[in-house]
Amino acid sequence: MYVVAVAPEHQARGLGRALVVAGLRHLADRGLGEVTLYVDGDNVAAVRTYERLGFGPWAVDVQVGPT
Numbered sequence: 417m418y419v420v421a422v423a424p425e426h427q428a429r430g431l432g433r434a435l436v437v438a439g440l441r442h443l444a445d446r447g448l449g450e451v452t453l454y455v456d457g458d459n460v461a462a463v464r465t466y467e468r469l470g471f472g473p474w475a476v477d478v479q480v481g482p483t
Contacts, residue, residue: 417453420462433465440469 417439422431436453443451453471455462 417451420453427461432462433469436465436469 417436420432420435420439422429422435440451452474453466455466457463457476
């Protein structure tokens with residue numbers, strides 16, 4: 417999963433979780449047994465949502481600005 421987004425005025429209502437669960441069911445119905453997702457580490461609400469669904473860190477990418 418790469419992009420799951422909820423408009424700011426609709427956040428904190430469980431919509432993101434519902435979207436992710438629906439996506440996971442869709443993928444499982446098609447035989448996928450493993451899913452990798454991407455989330456910006458500073459998106460605390462999304463990270464918490466994914467952790468509650470059983471996801472954990474697999475790889476951490478760090479973007480470095482100009483020096």
